[in-house]
Amino acid sequence: MKLKTSFRSIVIEVISFLLVLLFVYAALSKLLDFENFQVQLGQSPLLNQFAGEISWTVPLFEIIAAILLSIPKFRNAGLLLSFTLMVLFTAYIYFILNYSPFVPCSCGGILEKMGWKEHFIFNCFFILLTVTAILLLYVKENKTRNQILFIGFALTILAFSGVGTLEFLLKISENKRFQRNNFVRMFPPVAVKKETSFDLKYNSYYLAGTDNNCVYLGNTTAPLLVLQLDSILKKSIRHNIILPNNKVNFDGMQLRISSSSFYLINGAIPFVYKGTTADWKAHSKMIKGLKFSIAEVIDSTNIVFRSLSDKKNENILGTINFSDSTTVKLKYHPELLQKQIDGVFDTDGAMHYSGKLKKFVYIYYYRNEFIVTDDNLNLDYRGNTIDTTSRAKLKVRWLKRKNEKKLAEPALTVNRTSAIYQNLLFVNSSLPGRHESLVMWKDASIIDVYDIESKLYLMSFYIYNENGRQLSTFIVEGSRLYALIGNSIVSYRLGSTIRTYMKQNSK
Template structure:
């Protein structure tokens, strides 16, 4: 009988010692690499919104449990607390593996040395050990009746396990709501949402993305406007196409080519002039007469063009629609762009049109706002990027009695480039978020992805530079991301986490 008591005591002491070693190691490793631990929590799909206080709370709780376990009269409370915390950790991993939108990197400590599935098993083993220790601890207390000891054991074990799982589920749901709808500027970086597949040297850095039709990318060239470079996804088949066009001595100043199946458009807002033809023969055959002057333009169809011009009050930017039918019409929506300072620099941005959405998106350069409008320039809604720059940080001076204006200091660019694919908005952000590594920002350009239908932020990923060159522009299809970096055209394959979102949004109405 005495030997049984000694064996049970040894087992109980061993389990407590294992927990002490585990929590001391885990807490110390977190404190020694605290910044990295906090960054990893900030990128967790469960705890992103709570990373700041959770990063401090977890190691402090672990060390507190150690103190309870090594003081014999408090050991029972220590075991209950250990079971509770381990139940939370196990629930965390279970939710990550089964319900999370992506599986993040490890969070330091032992988890850094294991895979997620291996660590799930590891945690379950420690839960079993904690339950066993509580049972042995209850039996070592001879002052209670057997029935009362059993009831206390089952209650404490069940409450610890269930409450640990419930709290983690609540944190998960709360964090998801905060990150997607009320983001406190914390980015999520899932593992490998894109994968580099091909790259080619274009020899010149004057190319731009003109369009994508039937699995081929079309690149325009500012220095050679009538030649279009066509490449396939693998960059193996390159073709230079010559646009057939009689310029009729029109004094073009800045010609841009846009390819939208089945049309090719030739546009210059400074003339102004808009011409179009078919991609079947690359011949310009029609002029959309009556075009207004414009600084940006996006074709909608064979007769309608969305544009931005300086026809607003005091030459401010304004969005409009030009329709070239039997009678040309120009309609302005003076309420879309909202002035903060001068109406020109503060409203500068990018004009995008999504064929699948049949919606226009206007994204400001210098503030965290974008506008979604229909193809008639009617406002659908206003949205925000996840950074905190709500007001353009620019300084403007007026010259020649107020007839000219210029920036007197370098502006803080918030959004540098953007594109639409399906119902997703991809934004090249220039603002560093919370818990982000300086080294990453030195080496890469960060792309944030937004779901325009659900009005949510989804995820972020880096596009790494080549040598000393960084991202100049990019274009996203349903399967690939194309990037211009210096003279290089780089192709990335979209992985399932992005393909799934694009395909799902393309199959539903906006």
């Protein structure tokens, strides 16, 4: 039975009105917070090279679509433009969900509060509404069946064109990311061999440390939960940390385990909870007058931290000493981190400590440099990874409205994640060298190995993706490497070449 003309008109009017509200709201949200919108586009791995142009054209086309939809004479064109825009936005979210887990969009207001999957579903719903309005409009005008099929074909072409455009942008982005560097890696045969894996079921786990041939994992959503696995990932035990009181802010808390002791560290409060793995009972130590972003346990009485300096508001390294039960001793080492651009993003990095050598290592994310010190942060030397990026490639922008710094576009990451064991520094590099297959780079992560005693690059090896998931972080203990990949922890046996370097160079 055919719909009555009046009912069709009402449906078209309602859908058009909803689209007008959506586009006007989205456009105004972008324009009212235009500076932040540009920064967020600059951070996108798909659109950062076109952030300037897109920051103006997107709200412009949203406003044009709203105007066309508001005028009955041009509503047909408005609906077609609306369909094209919604397909582009939805395809963008699809690529973000599948290729980049970190880039937010600037839709503003309620839409900004949505998760990526919810936003994807929301957009799909509006695509269906738009298609419905287009078809009802053509039925209302008594178009023939062939003409209706033609409009369906036209919508399909528009949809594929939008997706194709974003695929093209992705290719440009990948070419930029996988730019070749003037260095050559060495890949010895059978450097590592996969042994076993353990399904964690959730991706909220992180590596907290190793001790007594066991691997320990913390959980970001359950900060007091500790998962203990044996060295071959066959047996698991769950522990619950017992705190002296329940009035604790768990935001940003990190678990570290070393030498039969555990440490719950929160640099935002700040405080350190400490206890033993024998009973998992904690006692706390407040650190007044200090906030820090990351920390690394040296021993039972010393922790290395990174915070912002009071005078320059730049990253600075320091030590916390708990040897005196009544006071906490702080010592800063401003000479260690060297500013290149802003002193915050350009000095961002990861901390590691080798108990075997009593050496502390700080490795920068965005340049080919790492720092080696003793356990009191006295500088030993500044080393370099084999990558040629000696200066961080960053664009930092100050947002006056929010009084904060932000990256204006994705930073070129040199050293993505890393680990240390005895004298060997393992670095997950983000950049390919000469003569390396880019296909392999999409299927695996590369780990470069350095000897921090001899100051030499030794070799590289691959850690292959699991179920399409890439390595996120890893740790090395004894003859094994443990990697978090997706919802699993995977163990790899280190080959004889790597183990030989450990035996020869470790004391």
